Amino acid sequence: MFKKTNVSALIMEQLKDVEGCLFNFENYMRAAATPETAQETLQSLAAGVFQMEGAADRSLAAMIESLGSGSMLPATKEDLINIATSCDKIANKCEHVAMMMTVQKFRFPSQYQEDITKILTITHEAFEVLEKSIKRLFAKFGELLKDHSILYEIRELESQVDKIEQKLYADIFNLDMDLAHQTQLATFVELLCDLSDIIENIADNIQIMLITRKA
Amino acid sequence: MWMYLLLAAGLFMGWSLGTNDAANAFGTAVATRVVKYRHAIIIISIMVMIGAFLNGANNINKLAELSANNAVSSTTEEVQAAIEAGTLGTLKLKSALKAAIIFACAGLTVFIMSYLKFPVSANQSIVGAVIGWGLCHANYSNPVVLKSNLTELLEFASTWLLCPLGAAIISFILVFFTKRFIEERLTTLSSYDTIIKIGYLVAGAFASYSIGQNSSASVTAFYYDPTGLGANLLTDARVAAVIGGAAISLGVLTFSKRVMMTVGSSIADISQVDGFVVIIGMSLTIVLMGEWMGIPVSTSQAVVGAVMGAGLVKGVKNVHFGVFKNIAIAWVSSPVSAGLLTYLVALATKSYFA
Numbered sequence: 001m002f003k004k005t006n007v008s009a010l011i012m013e014q015l016k017d018v019e020g021c022l023f024n025f026e027n028y029m030r031a032a033a034t035p036e037t038a039q040e041t042l043q044s045l046a047a048g049v050f051q052m053e054g055a056a057d058r059s060l061a062a063m064i065e066s067l068g069s070g071s072m073l074p075a076t077k078e079d080l081i082n083i084a085t086s087c088d089k090i091a092n093k094c095e096h097v098a099m100m101m102t103v104q105k106f107r108f109p110s111q112y113q114e115d116i117t118k119i120l121t122i123t124h125e126a127f128e129v130l131e132k133s134i135k136r137l138f139a140k141f142g143e144l145l146k147d148h149s150i151l152y153e154i155r156e157l158e159s160q161v162d163k164i165e166q167k168l169y170a171d172i173f174n175l176d177m178d179l180a181h182q183t184q185l186a187t188f189v190e191l192l193c194d195l196s197d198i199i200e201n202i203a204d205n206i207q208i209m210l211i212t213r214k215a
Numbered sequence: 216m217w218m219y220l221l222l223a224a225g226l227f228m229g230w231s232l233g234t235n236d237a238a239n240a241f242g243t244a245v246a247t248r249v250v251k252y253r254h255a256i257i258i259i260s261i262m263v264m265i266g267a268f269l270n271g272a273n274n275i276n277k278l279a280e281l282s283a284n285n286a287v288s289s290t291t292e293e294v295q296a297a298i299e300a301g302t303l304g305t306l307k308l309k310s311a312l313k314a315a316i317i318f319a320c321a322g323l324t325v326f327i328m329s330y331l332k333f334p335v336s337a338n339q340s341i342v343g344a345v346i347g348w349g350l351c352h353a354n355y356s357n358p359v360v361l362k363s364n365l366t367e368l369l370e371f372a373s374t375w376l377l378c379p380l381g382a383a384i385i386s387f388i389l390v391f392f393t394k395r396f397i398e399e400r401l402t403t404l405s406s407y408d409t410i411i412k413i414g415y416l417v418a419g420a421f422a423s424y425s426i427g428q429n430s431s432a433s434v435t436a437f438y439y440d441p442t443g444l445g446a447n448l449l450t451d452a453r454v455a456a457v458i459g460g461a462a463i464s465l466g467v468l469t470f471s472k473r474v475m476m477t478v479g480s481s482i483a484d485i486s487q488v489d490g491f492v493v494i495i496g497m498s499l500t501i502v503l504m505g506e507w508m509g510i511p512v513s514t515s516q517a518v519v520g521a522v523m524g525a526g527l528v529k530g531v532k533n534v535h536f537g538v539f540k541n542i543a544i545a546w547v548s549s550p551v552s553a554g555l556l557t558y559l560v561a562l563a564t565k566s567y568f569a
Contacts, residue, residue, distance in 0.1 A: 008404075073408045074248040142401040213407060214486055
């Protein structure tokens, strides 16, 4: 009845794959915001994103499979599946953006390189905090129950991304270019900023999970 | 042999107690899928039987005393007189018939009150029905009978206060002192799950034991003949308790799912961890009250007290005192309505039983 499972190890493996996907995506985006980068290089970097997304999908499937035979409570299983599938959305989003940018041969104008890099750096930082929180969920659950201020760090980072996003929209629609291009640019900014939104949603789910289990 | 059919009224009461009281033991655990329904009903059935077998007879004797004082069961003198007159068979039939009337009136009260959506206590209804019968048939003008009845009535009424109060105190102490102990062991998510699972299994099993001890008496006590001279259907208190336990177990096994799934408490906001400690507090109160007073108490009163006690650990603001109005109505209305109904039936049938 209380059989041990390696659910925590599998979730951490999935997070590692998602982080790998995010890392490859950052490299792709940085290269895409540099005008000198050749299209072939971008395609090869995009392939790296797709490869890691596939790996993240496989780890998610293995994690869900292991929960089926695990001894955890049904509510805990549901919460963990919810967290894992949300983490998978990060990799899916990276894949989607890289794919759309590749097929549209889209490049961010060089004047946005700094802001794009900032968004990517903050998003990665938020993901690292999320990874740390999930690790604590398994290893230091009691401490996390008492103090989950770590989750507020994620919200803080997300609001920093929101500010850059707002500034970028204002800039984009003041540019001297046609509306179609403005909309295309704004769409990619929106897709990029969705990553930190997903991370924040996962943090919210973890907080709900903790509140419902508070002793 | 057909006289044993009269036992069906008591067994039906036991069956309905089983369908309802199971929720107090495993309702939360089953509704939140901590314990599977199938596992829960098996544990409840076994533990109810163990509780009835080991301790049920204690409460039977007390209820039998109450029934003798209220002219439900016959006194030794009456039985001996019937033996001499060769009318023991008639006496036995009348005793079983009286028991069936008591259960029918108490059962009908529980049914009507539940239909009208009033919270209700089956055990209190049974006690009320016995007193209702006694008001019509017992010789209250005799100071000895009056004194004896008043003493017992006071004892039963005192449980209305002592049971929830005791449960609140026990639950408060348990939650207060186990909180830190449990918190220190919540190191990982798996340890949390294990504590919750084991906690609810142990609490549910203990609660089932307490239900067996407490309520088995209410099911068959009035078919029990304390004189041992064969003036009623059952002459062994332990056998009577086990039959009562079996009826409750049957209710659990056949029809408890719906009630178990809808159980919930709005008396106080308590955590999942406090939840099983509250069930242990409730069960401990019932067992202690049985040991100390030998009186079947209301499990709903014990639950209310226990939940309130656990809520108080986090502060007075955490307890929803408004809920008590409805509960207090049930505490008074259950025995009073059952008593009134039984009194009217007793009055209508007085010439037959006189």
